[in-house]
Amino acid sequence: MAEELSSSKLGTLEYWEQTYDKEIENFNEFGDEGEVWFGIQTAKRVVNWLKNKQVDKENSSIIDIGCGNGFSCCMLAEAGFKQITGVDYSEKAIKLAKSIAESKNLNIDYKVVDVLNKEENLNSKKYDIAIDKGTYDAIGLCPDDPRTKRYLYKEFLLRVLANDSLFIITSCNWTSKELENFFTESNEFEIVEEIKAPITFQFGGSTGSTTSTLVFKFKKSN
Ligand SMILES: C[S@@+](CC[C@H](N)C(=O)[O-])C[C@H]1O[C@@H](n2cnc3c(N)ncnc32)[C@H](O)[C@@H]1O
Incomplete structure (x- = not known):
């Protein structure tokens, strides 16, 4: 079982409200759209992956979980x-x-939705693709029972994903192996592939990237 991360303010709503309050001010004053978590190229790799797989642009419903300033949503729309x-x-x-x-x-x-709310089912709408960049990470940093919260997050996915849908997650706090173990442990998800980032560090003879992006397929159990 993976160890929980040390908690951080990034796991609290208060932190995000304060952060986005400042970002609203910056946007209104200077047109600055705010932080692009893990950089533009990370978001671009996911959008390019979907384009290369020739995902139906007209008819595929896509949900960005914990969309923040909506950078990925805008990139998808563009x-x-x-x-x-x-x-x-x-x-x-x-x-x-x-x-x-x-x-x-x-x-x-855009909608205000707490994905950890057990009642939340987005009016029973089912999505063909879910993307997450940094939200599962933030949830794993909650000061209060992050393990239960990570499972509530997975339950949200089970409620809102269509059969045969894709779930694409980018994380900087969990390795590819840890993500794979967590999301495939009860067989609803199977791994499709890892979207590799260029090597960004070399240390003690090892090489690696600071983020992991994995694509899973969701299979509804009967
Ligand atoms: C690291 S930021 C990433 C934002 C965005 N995905 C991006 O890549 O720019 C994490 C986001 O998750 C949101 N978040 C955290 N917990 C959430 C929850 N329980 N339900 C919905 N959003 C949540 C935060 O408000 C924040 O916008």
Whole structure:
């Protein structure tokens, strides 16, 4: 069983509300869209992977879990994907994401949603693709019972994903192996592939990347 991470303020709603409050101010004043977690290239690799797999841009419904300022949602919309939903539990994040999308004339559906709320099923809508960049990481840093929260996160996926859908997760806190073990342990998810990042460090004869991006297929159990 993987060890839990040390808790951090990044695992609290208060932190995200304060962060996005400042980012709203910066956006209004300077047009600065705010932090791109793990860099632009990381988001781009996921969008390019979907494009290369010729995912249907008109009809695939995509949800970005913990969308923050909506950077990935905008990139998907700019690449021609038409059905994009971004959810985040921070009202401020959703306010910022809506302002940015409006400024770019992009049509993205943004909602305030706490994915750890057991009642949340997004009005029974099922998504063909879910992406996450940094949200499972943030949840794993909750000061209060992060292990239970990581399982609540997985239960959310089970409620909102369509059969045969894809789940693409990028993490900086968990290795590919840890992500694979956690998401495949009860057989709902199977690994499709790892979207490799270029080697970004070399240490003591080992080489590696600071983030892991994995693609899973979701199979609904009967
Ligand atoms: C590291 S940021 C990543 C933001 C965005 N995915 C990106 O790549 O720029 C983590 C995000 O997860 C959101 N988040 C954390 N816990 C959440 C929860 N329980 N439900 C929904 N969003 C959550 C935070 O508000 C924050 O926007």
